[in-house]
Amino acid sequence: MSKKKDKISIKDIAAAAGTSTTTVSFILNGKADHKVSPALIEKVLKIIEEKNYRPSSLAQSLRTGKTNTIALLVEDISNPFFSGIARLIGERAAREGYQIVYSSTENDPKKTATLLDFFTEKQVDGFIISPPAGALNDIQALRKNKPVVLFDRYFPQASMSHVVVDNQMSAFHGVRHMINNKFKNVGCVTLHSDQTQMTGRLQGYNEAMEQSGLKKYTLSVDYKADEHDRIVLEIAKFYKENPGMDALFFTTNYLAILGLEAMQRSNLKVGKDFAVMCFDEHDLFRLYSPPITVISQPLAEIAENAFNVLINEMETHSSAIKRVEMIEIPATLVIRQSTSNFSNFSITGSVF
Amino acid sequence: MSKKKDKISIKDIAAAAGTSTTTVSFILNGKADHKVSPALIEKVLKIIEEKNYRPSSLAQSLRTGKTNTIALLVEDISNPFFSGIARLIGERAAREGYQIVYSSTENDPKKTATLLDFFTEKQVDGFIISPPAGALNDIQALRKNKPVVLFDRYFPQASMSHVVVDNQMSAFHGVRHMINNKFKNVGCVTLHSDQTQMTGRLQGYNEAMEQSGLKKYTLSVDYKADEHDRIVLEIAKFYKENPGMDALFFTTNYLAILGLEAMQRSNLKVGKDFAVMCFDEHDLFRLYSPPITVISQPLAEIAENAFNVLINEMETHSSAIKRVEMIEIPATLVIRQSTSNFSNFSITGSVF
């Protein structure tokens, strides 16, 4: 009741200081040099301090067109890869005075289109997106009005800024590592997907196998988040139908998790029946017994670069010259026991 | 260049329809009944459609004071418990036309205070917070101006809406389960923390042990995200100094993960040296060998309730009567092999 005015505005400050809102605004925005006397500046600042005045960012945004908000659209915020990125981008954003709005696309282009629309209406300043296949047109349209940077995957047929890891190369070296460790029948479990990160990883596998003249075993899963059971069975069937396989490369973390479940159900063991390697890190892989070799993506660098590129796009967005930045970061192979040579075990069940 | 006007506004619509912005606004907001003739309504709607006009949400927000934005402050968005909640809340929010801004507090009250300030300035409509200890005052102050709902933990000394699980009860039954399975020397690894979820879980453990007249072993860890090594060593030391322990209860997922690392380094095995149970689910626990018993929190219900309570707070916030809703949801014990009776194994190493 007796509280001071609910919300205090620039007018109140101007009135209290006996000056105009123009002057207060200049002071607030550091445009006061040589326009306002030091004495008045001081006076206004003191009053602002006293009244604990904060400009309404809504009014500012309405006037300037900047909301200091960035939309982060990921496939699934509960996937540790994406939530890791989300955390890092969030921290960086906070440091720079931006807020992040997020949403999970679930890799659904329809849902994505809706989200793009929604956030555009909210006048976010820019977008960081891990795009689903099929969203190219919507994202290209968006890009005409708003800065956009893609990450994790991109559209090769379009020229848009993006930050990704070198999927093909890392997968290639990962599979080579298994081959070098005497696994000659490496299977690959991947998503049925045209997205670049998936095609890249698969291609890395293919090249490694072909280069060594080895037979390829590939299972391409049609992933749906609510059909885990079906997928586990599909993978188990893959194991069963290819008894010659002695190693597995999973192209993404959640596939590997399902693959491990499938092994459990089939009474197969990592390090005994299969060597296992996976793209993406996960607590599970680190602590599994035996620990599982992974291709680890440098989250911090991806987040950092994606943010930088976006800032850059925002700065140059209205200028005539457009610079598209395509950044490819190397991933690192983290070798653990799951891919150590155990061919002796698998035959006799005991150590030499 | 030749593109239509960059941004079209309600004035353009009014002009095109030969009417006033008032009328357009009425039509837009469904307040046109009996104020505007059906013919004009139709005409205006058609023009809106043609020009693909969308009202500026910034202008709307400035005028109405509603931003349709909810701030979600969690301890760590990359923790699967929180990212799971974030995903569910995000979905619900999108359905209701809200956007979510998030940030990780890292359980740091200073950082939290800054974030509360930041988001208040951005005029979010409400807050969903998993509060760090020490943030009580800031959050109470905030609560005077904005709807707030806490989750995962709360402040018993203050009366604020919150949604939590029944930590004490679930922990109690979890520990009882281990005791019933013949583990008599159950240790508890918990956070050094006054937060209710932690004290509740610890108390559940204490009660279960005391009720059975058993000796308690408790390790209280001072958690810092960047000191994992130190903590692993601390936990390993705890194992070593209490050779009598035959079971472990971890009060949260990341402690358990560190605890498993400590076991790995100490050459101890779940299901042989220790029964293990953990509060919170995790892919790792499900697929560990042996799979680890957990107390699983019902993410969907927590998210759903937190959102509902917040909506409720928002609706009643300006009204005279204040309703505080305190919701406690039961968690469920998911029994897996890590707590099955293996006393025979641990002695002889072989099955009866």
Added chain:
DNA sequence: TGAGGTTAGTAAATCGATTTACCAAAAATA
């Protein structure tokens, strides 16, 4: 016929900032 009611609208204030264009007084210059 004239008091009151209904219908179909609109003008203008407002939310809270930024920014352009302008001005008076003081200082500098000629």
Added chain:
DNA sequence: TATTTTTGGTAAATCGATTTACTAACCTCA
């Protein structure tokens, strides 16, 4: 002293909606 420049400042338009208060025209019915 007269003119120009600088200093220090302000009025008012603007961003794009919502909302209050008002009105003109027509209708109704005693």
